[in-house]
Amino acid sequence: MTNDYAYLYLSSLSEAKRQDEIGLWQASHSENVACKQAIEEAIRKSFDGMHLDANCAQSVIDSFGFKRVGWVLSSTLQQKQYDGRFSPQNKTWAASTFIPPCDRNYEFAVESHPAVLDGFVNAFREAQAELKLFDGSHCDDMTGQELEGTVLVMSPFTLKESYWAPENQLWLATGGFGCTPTASGRAVYATCLGDGEQARWNRSDFIGILREEHLPDWAREHLEQLQQKSLTVPDMSHPSM
Incomplete structure (x- = not known):
C-alpha cells in the first residue's frame, strides 16, 4: 500500500x-x-x-x-x-x-x-x-489498566494508510502520564517493535493491550531485545560518591 x-x-x-x-x-x-x-x-x-x-x-x-x-x-x-x-x-x-x-x-x-x-x-x-492488521479481537481492554511495559496495538485510524502493516501497530509502552489510568495526562511514550522508533502518542491512539498468544515471533524477538537493553542501561539516578 x-x-x-x-x-x-x-x-x-x-x-x-x-x-x-x-x-x-x-x-x-x-x-x-x-x-x-x-x-x-x-x-x-x-x-x-x-x-x-x-x-x-x-x-x-x-x-x-x-x-x-x-x-x-x-x-x-x-x-x-x-x-x-x-x-x-x-x-x-x-x-x-x-x-x-x-x-x-x-x-x-x-x-x-x-x-x-x-x-x-x-x-x-x-x-x-488480507492486510492482516491487528484489531480489537487480538486485544485486552485498556480500561483501568497500567500500560507501562505492555505491548499496545495502535489503531489503524491513527496511522496513515501508507503505514498500514502489522509491524507498525505494535508498540512497547515505556512511560508517560497516559500509562496510568487515574492520571489526567494522556501522553504515552512508546517504542515501535517494528523499527525501533520512539514516539509520543495519546492513550486513545491505541485500541488495546495485545494478548500474549497473538504476539508474533518477530515482535517477541524485538521485545526481548528492548527489555534486555533496558536492563543493561546503568542507573545514574544515585551515582556513587
Whole structure:
C-alpha cells in the first residue's frame, strides 16, 4: 500500500467548531458523500440481479482508501441497525467504530438495497482482512489498566494508510502520564517493535493491550531485545560518591 488519501475528520461537527476546524470537517464530509456515491455506483455496476461481484469493493477502496470506506459503511450500518437484512457479524463490526453523532450523517448513508450492501460490506472486510492488521479481537481492554511495559496495538485510524502493516501497530509502552489510568495526562511514550522508533502518542491512539498468544515471533524477538537493553542501561539516578 503506497497511497495516502484525503484527510478523514474523526471528530464531531461541534468539536470542529470549537477547534476552529470547520473547513477540515466540511472537506471530509464532502469526501464522505462522494465515497457513499461511489459505493452505490459500484454496487449498481457489480450486481447482476442475483450475485455481487466479489471484487466490487476494490475500486472504491482504491479511490478513497480503507479508512473512509470503512467509516462510511460503519456509519451506514449504525444508522440502519434495526434492519434485519444486515448480518449480525457486520452490525457488530460496524458498531466497533465510534462515529460522532451528527444530524448530517444521513447525507453519507449508503442507500443501496440492504441485502446487496451487506454483501459489499463482506467484500470490504475480506479485502481489509488480507492486510492482516491487528484489531480489537487480538486485544485486552485498556480500561483501568497500567500500560507501562505492555505491548499496545495502535489503531489503524491513527496511522496513515501508507503505514498500514502489522509491524507498525505494535508498540512497547515505556512511560508517560497516559500509562496510568487515574492520571489526567494522556501522553504515552512508546517504542515501535517494528523499527525501533520512539514516539509520543495519546492513550486513545491505541485500541488495546495485545494478548500474549497473538504476539508474533518477530515482535517477541524485538521485545526481548528492548527489555534486555533496558536492563543493561546503568542507573545514574544515585551515582556513587
